[in-house]
Amino acid sequence: xxxxxxxxxxxxxxxxxxxxxxxxxxxxxxxxxxxxxxxxxxxxxxxxxxxxxxxxxxxxxxxxxxxxxxxxxxxxxxxxxxxxxxxxxxxxxxxxxxxxxxxxxxxxxxxxxxxxxxxxxxxxxxxxxxxxxxxxxxxxxxxxxxxxxxxxxxxxxxxxxxxxxxxxxxxxxxxxxxxxxxxxxxxxxxxxxxxxxxxxxxxxxxxxxxxxxxxxxxxxxxxxxxxxxxxxxxxxxxxxxxxxxxxxxxxxxxxxxxxxxxxxxxxxxxxxxxxxxxxxxxxxxxxxxxxxxxxxxxxxxxxxxxxxxxxxxxxxxxxxxxxxxxxxxxxxxxxxxxxxxxxxxxxxxxxxxxxxxx
Amino acid sequence: xxxxxxxxxxxxxxxxxxxxxxxxxxxxxxxxxxxxxxxxxxxxxxxxxxxxxxxxxxxxxxxxxxxxxxxxxxxxxxxxxxxxxxxxxxxxxxxxxxxxxxxxxxxxxxxxxxxxxxxxxxxxxxxxxxxxxxxxxxxxxxxxxxxxxxxxxxxxxxxxxxxxxxxxxxxxxxxxxxxxxxxxxxxxxxxxxxxxxxxxxxxxxxxxxxxxxxxxxxxxxxxxxxxxxxxxxxxxxxxxxxxxxxxxxxxxxxxxxxxxxxxxxxxxxxxxxxxxxxxxxxxxxxxxxxxxxxxxxxxxxxxxxxxxxxxxxxxxxxxxxxxxxxxxxxxxxxxxxxxx
Numbered sequence: 033x034x035x036x037x038x039x040x041x042x043x044x045x046x047x048x049x050x051x052x053x054x055x056x057x058x059x060x061x062x063x064x065x066x067x068x069x070x071x072x073x074x075x076x077x078x079x080x081x082x083x084x085x086x087x088x089x090x091x092x093x094x095x096x097x098x099x100x101x102x103x104x105x106x107x108x109x110x111x112x113x114x115x116x117x118x119x120x121x122x123x124x125x126x127x128x129x130x131x132x133x134x135x136x137x138x139x140x141x142x143x144x145x146x147x148x149x150x151x152x153x154x155x156x157x158x159x160x161x162x163x164x165x166x167x168x169x170x171x172x173x174x175x176x177x178x179x180x181x182x183x184x185x186x187x188x189x190x191x192x193x194x195x196x197x198x199x200x201x202x203x204x205x206x207x208x209x210x211x212x213x214x215x216x217x218x219x220x221x222x223x224x225x226x227x228x229x230x231x232x233x234x235x236x237x238x239x240x241x242x243x244x245x246x247x248x249x250x251x252x253x254x255x256x257x258x259x260x261x262x263x264x265x266x267x268x269x270x271x272x273x274x275x276x277x278x279x280x281x282x283x284x285x286x287x288x289x290x291x292x293x294x295x296x297x298x299x300x301x302x303x304x305x306x307x308x309x310x311x312x313x314x315x316x317x318x319x320x321x322x323x324x325x326x327x328x329x330x331x332x333x334x335x336x337x338x339x340x341x342x343x344x345x346x347x348x349x350x351x352x353x354x355x356x357x358x359x360x361x362x363x364x365x366x367x368x369x370x371x372x373x374x375x376x377x378x379x380x381x382x383x384x385x386x387x388x389x390x
Numbered sequence: 391x392x393x394x395x396x397x398x399x400x401x402x403x404x405x406x407x408x409x410x411x412x413x414x415x416x417x418x419x420x421x422x423x424x425x426x427x428x429x430x431x432x433x434x435x436x437x438x439x440x441x442x443x444x445x446x447x448x449x450x451x452x453x454x455x456x457x458x459x460x461x462x463x464x465x466x467x468x469x470x471x472x473x474x475x476x477x478x479x480x481x482x483x484x485x486x487x488x489x490x491x492x493x494x495x496x497x498x499x500x501x502x503x504x505x506x507x508x509x510x511x512x513x514x515x516x517x518x519x520x521x522x523x524x525x526x527x528x529x530x531x532x533x534x535x536x537x538x539x540x541x542x543x544x545x546x547x548x549x550x551x552x553x554x555x556x557x558x559x560x561x562x563x564x565x566x567x568x569x570x571x572x573x574x575x576x577x578x579x580x581x582x583x584x585x586x587x588x589x590x591x592x593x594x595x596x597x598x599x600x601x602x603x604x605x606x607x608x609x610x611x612x613x614x615x616x617x618x619x620x621x622x623x624x625x626x627x628x629x630x631x632x633x634x635x636x637x638x639x640x641x642x643x644x645x646x647x648x649x650x651x652x653x654x655x656x657x658x659x660x661x662x663x664x665x666x667x668x669x670x671x672x673x674x675x676x677x678x679x680x681x682x683x684x685x686x687x688x689x690x691x692x693x694x695x696x697x698x699x700x701x702x703x704x705x706x707x708x709x710x711x712x713x714x715x716x717x718x719x720x721x722x723x724x725x726x727x728x729x730x
Contacts, residue, residue: 192451283450285497292448293512294484303511304500311502383545384501 063379063386071372078364082357083134086119087127093353094119097147100351104150114144119353143358148350154358157343160241162325162362164234165339168255169324169331172262177317179263180270185306187271188278200275203268215261215334222257229257232336258335262328266320270313277309284308311382318374322367395463396568396601397422397445402458404437404444412672414440414453416625422569427595427602429616429633431609431648435669437625438605439493442573445603446490447472447480462487462569486516489562493574498558499546505532505557506542509564516565531560535590552583559591563598571603576611588615609645610652613637621645624670624680631705641707643687679709687711 086093097115101107117133137143143154183203187196223231235241235251281287282305290304325340332341340359347355379385402418405411414437422428432438443449445460460472462483472480472488492498500508509528513519519527529539535556537549546554555575562570576584592615595602606612612619612633619636621629621644629642640646647665667684670676676683682692691710699708707713 285492285494286500288448289492289498292446292484292490294481295511295515307502382502384547
C-alpha cells in the first residue's frame, strides 16, 4: 500500500508485463469472486426483507389468509402450518425459527397456495406468468435495445447530418407519447379496425399450452401487437441515449486518429466510436432486462396478457399475499441475476473496469 | 531542392463558424522537404493546431478550409492536392504517407482495444499483412521506442503516460510514412520524459528519414529539434527562418518576446520576460499588424498597415521594423512569398 517506495515497483511491473496474460486471468477471477459474494449477500438481503415485510405489516396477514382460505374450501392443518411458516402470525414459533423454516421452504420453491387461483400452488402460477412475461418483454426489450442503439449510433455518427436531423426529433416525439395511449391507438387501429391481430390474451383460448405448432403460432400472433407497442415506445429512449454518447465520442482523439489512419468508415464507426459509446447503454440495458420479469403492468393490462404484471395486479386486488410474496422474490432475484450477468459482460467489454476492481 | 519537396502548402486559409466566421489560419504557405523537421510555434489560439488538422484533412465542422492547396509530392508520380483528393485516394495516402501524432496520447489510443490491435488494423489496411505478421510487426515497432514487445497485448490504461506517448509515435511509424505531423506530442509528459522522447524521435528520424511538422508552444524546444521554424500569431506567419538564425537574431518583436519568455537550457543566462496582454480575439482582430497592441516596439503605421511576410535570404519577417522604409507598402497586400 505504501506509495512512497519507488524501487520495488519496478521489478514488480516488469514481472507483471512478462506474465500479463495470466495476471489478467487472475484479476478477472478475483473480480468474479467479489461480484458473486456481493450478489449472494444482496440475494440474502432481498429474501430476508421479503420474510420480514408481511410480519411487520399492521394487522395479521396470516389470519387474513386463513380466513380467506376457509371461505374457499376446507383448510387442512398442513396448510395452516404452511401459512404460518410463510407469513408469521400470533400462534406461531419464535421469529428466528420461522426465519429458518422460511428459508428452507424457499430452497424447495414452496410458496404455499395462491388465493386468487385457489388451490393452485403459487409456484405453478408464477412459473406460467414468468414464461409469458420473459418471452414477450424479453424479446421486445432486446429488439428495442439493438435497433435503438444501432439507429442512435448512425444518427450520432454525424451530429447535425441529415440522418440525425430526421431520426432524433422523431424519436423525441415518440418518446413523449404516453405508453398506454400509444398502445390503445395501436389496438384500436390494428386489432379492432383492421383486425390484423387478436385483441387480447396470450394465445387462443381454445388451445392448450404446449410445444405444438398451432399453439406457438397463436402465441406469436398474440404477442406481435404488444411487442410492437413496447418496441415502438422504448426504442426512442435507447436511440437518444446512444445518439448523445456517440455525438460526444466521435470528437474523441482516438476516433480522429482512427480516421487519420485511413481505416474504412465502417471500422472507424464500429470499432472505435460505437464500441466506446455503447458502454453506458449496456449498464441501462442490464437494469431494463432485470425489470422485464416485473412484467409491464400497462402492456399486460391493455392486452390482457397473462404475464407476471397482470398476476401481480390480480394478487393485489385479491389480497393474495402468498402470490405477492413469491412475485416480489422472483422479481428481485431476476433483477440480481440480470445485473450479475451484465456486470460480467461489462468487465469483458471495458478492460478498464478490470483494473479498477483489482 | 524542389526534387526533395514532399509537402507544399500554398495560401491555406481556415475559418470557424458560418454566420460570422473567424479566420483561424490566414493565408499560410510553407514547404516541407524530405527528411526535414519544420517547427511551428505560437501561443494558444495562434492557429497552429488548426493548421495541422487542415493539412492532414482532419478538420471537422465548424472548421472549414476556405482557400489554398496542400500538395503532397510522392517520390514517383504527380503531386496530389490533399484538399481536393477523393475520399478513396485520401484514405490510401493516410498513414501510409502521412501520419499524425496527437497532443495527448492519453486520449489518442482507443481505451477498449489492445495497444497492439491498434497497430494491427492499420498494418492490415495499408500493408496487407496477415494477422500474425501484423502482431509481430506491432511488437517490433513498440521495441523501436523502447517498449517491450509483449506489452502489445496490454490495454492503453496499463501503459504509463510516457509509454503511451511513445506508443503513439511508434504507431505513426507503422507504415514508414514520408511525413509525420506532430501536434505538441510532448506536452502531456514531464521534462525528463520529454527529453527522452525527443532524443528517440531524432534518432528514428535519422534512421527512417521521414519529414516532420512539429507543432508546439515551446520555442526553446524547437530550436534544438527543428531545421526551420515558423512562428504563428493569430493565424498568420509572422516570422520564418532557420532555427538558429531565428533564435539568435529574431526579427519580429513577437518572436523576441516568445524567445525571452522561456529560460534556455544552454547559452548565457538572461532575464525571463512575459509578453504583456493576451492573444487577440479572432472575431475582432486589431487593424494593421495583429500584434501591435502588445508590441513594445510599435511605431507609427503599425495600427493601420498589415505588414506582408517579406523573405530575404530564406528568412521571412512580417513586421514594418524589419522592412526598409522605402519598401513599406501603403496598403495591405495579401500575397505571401516563401523562398525554399
